[in-house]
Amino acid sequence: MARPLSQRAPVMVLILIVGLTLAAALVVNAFVRDQQRSRFEREAAVYTQALQDRVSVYERLLGTMRAAWVAQGPLQTEASFSRFVDGLDLASRYPGLQAVGYGQSVAASATDRLERELRQTVTPDFRVREAGAPQAERVVISLIAPPNAQNISTLGFDMNSEPLRAQGSVPRGPVTACRRPTCCLSRSGTRPASP
Incomplete structure (x- = not known):
């Protein structure tokens, strides 16, 4: 037997309210998701x-450093x-x-000549050190600033003696940078007796 409309009306209103609530929840959810995506982007x-x-x-x-090398020579x-690097004010600007260092490219056969030149211009105990097997071409850190104990200990390190660093020293565009050579530092930040 069919129920009268007065008995079916509350059930229909309940179904309608539940349906509208679900529709509103879906619309609000989509709106909030779009807002969050837009905010994230x-x-x-x-x-x-x-x-x-x-x-x-x-x-x-790095472009400034390159220009300095072109203008003044390596x-x-x-x-x-x-003095040049002090003028850059590394601590506050960078x-x-x-x-900041300079890695001078030199053929392995010219290493002795480079060491003699750098002993006169940089430090009397300058010597080239490798982390692995010497390569045909070396990229030797010949200048570094600011001159503190930790930085000075990297002088003479051949960056091409590490395979990953050697790949990073190949110019791939207008700028080349590499991470600090940790292999030539001891835990205390001083130069070890033999790298």
């Missing part, structure tokens, strides 16, 4: 731009190089950058 774009700007600052530093004294 905006924040990601801001951080991406900030990171690109920061990397650009470091690229300009065989500067350590004192003149230190936070996180420990040192």
Whole structure:
């Protein structure tokens, strides 16, 4: 027997309210998800731009260093190089950058000549050190600033003697950078007797 409309009305209203609630929840969920995605994309774009700007600052530093080498030549004294780097104000302009160095490219057969030249211009005890097997071409850290104990200990290190670093020293564009050579430092940050 069919129920009268007055008895079916509350059930129909309940079903209608549940249906409308589910529809509203789906619409609100989609709206909130779109808002969150849009907010994430905006924040990601801001951080991406900030990171690109920061990397650009470091690229300009490397460009400045390259221009200095072109203008003054690679065989500067350590004192003149230190004055130049002091003028860059690394600590405040380039936070996180420990040192700026120059890796001089030289054929393995010319290593002795380079050591003699750098003993006169850089330090009397300058010598080329390798982390692995010597390569046909060497990239020797010949100047570094600021001249603190930890940075000075990297002088003479052949960056091409490490395979990964040698791959990183191949120019791939207008700027080349590499991580600090840790293999030639002891735990205390001083130069070990033999690298």
